[in-house]
Amino acid sequence: xxxxxxxxxxxxxxxxxxxxxxxxxxxxxxxxxxxxxxxxxxxxxxxxxxxxxxxxxxxxxxxxxxxxxxxxxxxxxxxxxxxxxxxxxxxxxxxxxxxxxxxxxxxxxxxxxxxxxxxxxxxxxxxxxxxxxxxxxxxxxxxxxxxxxxxxxxxxxxxxxxxxxxxxxxxxxxxxxxxxxxxxxxxxxxxxxxxxxxxxxxxxxxxxxxxxxxxxxxxxxxxxxxxxxxx
Amino acid sequence: xxxxxxxxxxxxxxxxxxxxxxxxxxxxxxxxxxxxxxxxxxxxxxxxxxxxxxxxxxxxxxxxxxxxxxxxxxxxxxxxxxxxxxxxxxxxxxxxxxxxxxxxxxxxxxxxxxxxxxxxxxxxxxxxxxxxxxxxxxxxxxxxxxxxxxxxxxxxxxxxxxxxxxxxxxxxxxxxxxxxxxxxxxxxxxxxxxxxxxxxxxxxxxxxxxxxxxxxxxxxxxxxxxxxxxx
DNA sequence: TCAAAAGTGTTCATTGTACACCCATGT
DNA sequence: ACATGGGTGTACAATGAACACTTTTGA
Numbered sequence: 001x002x003x004x005x006x007x008x009x010x011x012x013x014x015x016x017x018x019x020x021x022x023x024x025x026x027x028x029x030x031x032x033x034x035x036x037x038x039x040x041x042x043x044x045x046x047x048x049x050x051x052x053x054x055x056x057x058x059x060x061x062x063x064x065x066x067x068x069x070x071x072x073x074x075x076x077x078x079x080x081x082x083x084x085x086x087x088x089x090x091x092x093x094x095x096x097x098x099x100x101x102x103x104x105x106x107x108x109x110x111x112x113x114x115x116x117x118x119x120x121x122x123x124x125x126x127x128x129x130x131x132x133x134x135x136x137x138x139x140x141x142x143x144x145x146x147x148x149x150x151x152x153x154x155x156x157x158x159x160x161x162x163x164x165x166x167x168x169x170x171x172x173x174x175x176x177x178x179x180x181x182x183x184x185x186x187x188x189x190x191x192x193x194x195x196x197x198x199x200x201x202x203x204x205x206x207x208x209x210x211x212x213x214x215x216x217x218x219x220x221x222x223x224x225x226x227x228x229x230x231x
Numbered sequence: 232x233x234x235x236x237x238x239x240x241x242x243x244x245x246x247x248x249x250x251x252x253x254x255x256x257x258x259x260x261x262x263x264x265x266x267x268x269x270x271x272x273x274x275x276x277x278x279x280x281x282x283x284x285x286x287x288x289x290x291x292x293x294x295x296x297x298x299x300x301x302x303x304x305x306x307x308x309x310x311x312x313x314x315x316x317x318x319x320x321x322x323x324x325x326x327x328x329x330x331x332x333x334x335x336x337x338x339x340x341x342x343x344x345x346x347x348x349x350x351x352x353x354x355x356x357x358x359x360x361x362x363x364x365x366x367x368x369x370x371x372x373x374x375x376x377x378x379x380x381x382x383x384x385x386x387x388x389x390x391x392x393x394x395x396x397x398x399x400x401x402x403x404x405x406x407x408x409x410x411x412x413x414x415x416x417x418x419x420x421x422x423x424x425x426x427x428x429x430x431x432x433x434x435x436x437x438x439x440x441x442x443x444x445x446x447x448x449x450x451x452x453x454x455x456x457x458x459x460x461x462x
Numbered sequence: 463t464c465a466a467a468a469g470t471g472t473t474c475a476t477t478g479t480a481c482a483c484c485c486a487t488g489t
Numbered sequence: 490a491c492a493t494g495g496g497t498g499t500a501c502a503a504t505g506a507a508c509a510c511t512t513t514t515g516a
Contacts, residue, residue: 006269007323010282012243015315015326038237051241058315058326082313082328084246084289092238095246095289095326097313165468182470183506205467207513396495413497414479436494437487469512478503485496 016089016096017062018049018133020080020140021070023105023120024157027169030105030120031137032069033129037117040091041130045121047137049096062099069116071109076102076156078147080140088132100140102156148174152193155214163201163209164188193218247327248293249280249364251311251371252301254336254351255388258400261336261351262368263300264360268348271322272361276352278368280327293330300347302340307333307387309378311371319363331371333387379405383424386445394432394440395419424449 021032036046048069052061059079066075080098088094105120112118123141126134148154154170155162168184188194195215200208252263267277279300283292290310297306311329319325336351343349354372357365379385385401386393399415419425426446431439 007245007282007325010245011285013246013283013285014238014241015244015246051238052244052315052326054242054244054324055317057317058313061315079312081310082289084283084292084328086286086288093285094238095283097315163468180506180508181468182508185469186471187505202515205513206515207466207468209468394495411479411481412495413481416496417498418478433487437489438485438493438495439487440495463516465514465516467513470510472508474505474507476503476505478501480501481499483497485494487491487493487495489490489492 014092014094015052015058016049016094017052017058017065018047018096018098018136019062019066019069019077020047020098020100020137021066021103022100022140022144022157023103023108024170024173025105025120027173028122029157029173030122031126032103032118033121034069034116034118036130040089044130045119045125045128046130047098047133048116048118051094052097058097059099062097066099066101069112069118070101070103071112072103072107076153078143080136080143083132083136085132090131096136098136098140100144102144102153104157104159106159145174152191152214152218161197161199161201161211161213163211165204165209167212245323245325246283246289247280247325248283248289248296249278249327249329249367250293250297250300250308251278251329251331251368252297252334253331253371253375253388254334254339255401255404256336256351258404259353260388260404261353262357263334264350264352265300266348266350267361275361276350276356276359277361278329278364279347279349282325283328289328290330293328297330297332300343300349301332301334302343303334303338307384309374311367311374314363314367316363321362327367329367329371331375333375333384335388335390337390376405383422383445383449392428392430392432392442392444394442396435396440398443 023030023032032048033045034048036042036044048065050061050065052058056064062077066077067073077099080100082095082097084095086093088096123137126137129137148171154174157170158166164185167188168179168181171184172179193215194212197211197213199211201211202208254261254263263279264276265279267273267275279296281292281296283289287295293308297308298304308330311331314327314329317324319327354368357368360368379402385398385405388401389397395416398419399410399412402415403410424446425443428442428444430442432442433439
């Protein structure tokens with residue numbers, strides 16, 4: 001007796017990818033959503049997604065969807081989980097694989113927002129999302145927090161040049177708690193993955209804050225898996 | 232212009248579940264495999280798996296497969312990842328969702344091994360697995376390590392009553408490194424989730440080692456997410 | 463000159479890590 | 490009596506957390 005059914009007699013399914021695209025601005029983490037264009041739940045806010053096609057891998061499907069909606073080629077992307085409840089989409093049986101992506105909002109092309117009826121919403125407004133999309137966001141956020149406490153992936157949410165204050169604000173937004181400025185700076189600087197530039201950011205103070213960049217060799221250090229910005 | 236294709240025009244896929252079943256015995260972590268019963272790769276070692284059916288969720292499919300091969304109703308199970316490369320199964324396009332499960336080998340019904348041509352193999356023999364199953368095992372093992380360092384899930388691999396030496400051996404097998412006996416015991420006992428029984432295990436020494444059990448209220452503490460057995 | 467954000471060190475508590483000997487008992 | 494695995498404590502290092510004031514400068 002075989003564990004596997006034979007291929008030919010087995011059921012086939014629509015497989016979707018849904019992308020949880022996080023951005024960071026104004027001390028707040030935002031989520032890219034769009035107004036769903038088809039029934040059911042037409043017009044309601046939804047994650048961006050699409051169906052996997054026969055001629056592409058699941059990951060390529062996610063890249064296709066992300067590229068279409070952000071115009072960005074190589075954004076940070078990672079698989080989160082797969083959702084397979086029978087009636088999660090009331091219109092049809094759809095199994096959905098989610099990916100999260102991190103984006104620097106300054107790079108984002110505003111024109112795309114109007115073209116796709118898309119919108120950056122704060123995480124607090126996720127309740128309105130259709131189907132199980134809120135659960136998907138929660139799971140992605142949990143993964144993002146875990147990853148960000150162990151790896152330096154948070155930088156994907158910031159511009160290339162950023163201040164330590166910005167970086168701290170990002171981690172405060174990720175963990176929803178205030179961090180001590182001195183401890184935070186001590187810690188990130190001790191990692192020795194940042195280069196201080198001579199240039200200052202004078203947009204937010206008269207004194208100005210030094211810009212920093214990820215150092216050229218931070219990639220090698222990334223593999224050590226030892227970064228932790230968590231309290 | 233819509234991001235989503237319409238449901239009806241989209242491609243459909245075979246969706247499989249593959250289960251990475253870990254057991255622990257003799258200071259070694261083992262993996263439950265079986266001899267694949269159908270072509271391609273018939274006779275080669277494979278993870279246990281099966282195709283998702285229309286009338287069940289993906290998770291229920293995994294439970295069905297696990298129950299069939301272990302006879303156990305409620306074993307510890309967790310989704311790992313989804314594998315969606317186009318030619319990962321050379322015979323057909325199959326998207327596979329993996330789950331890992333933890334099992335106490337003492338509970339395992341040997342009869343099932345012969346019935347399904349199944350076999351417990353050490354992790355070192357995973358190279359022989361078909362398709363991308365070795366990658367699946369590697370990913371599951373990474374998740375197991377991460378989880379075990381943060382949560383008390385490792386106990387699912389041990390009998391109800393176990394000695395601290397057994398527990399230490401398990402963690403040494405998980406992390407592939409020797410742990411200091413004094414430090415290990417200090418740490419696990421400080422968690423206050425173990426009850427020492429009056430009974431001793433005399434199978435391995437003349438002196439005998441006390442048996443321990445998870446304390447009744449460990450479940451509540453589990454939620455604190457603060458356990459760490461890692462070095 | 464003052465408002466507003468940037469920047470900076472020390473102390474203490476907790477946790478992690480290294481390390482070596484005695485105990486109990488069946489044969 | 491001895492071999493075998495079980496069991497215990499201490500000292501040092503590293504990390505985490507709490508905490509308040511000075512600097513800069515444009516308006």
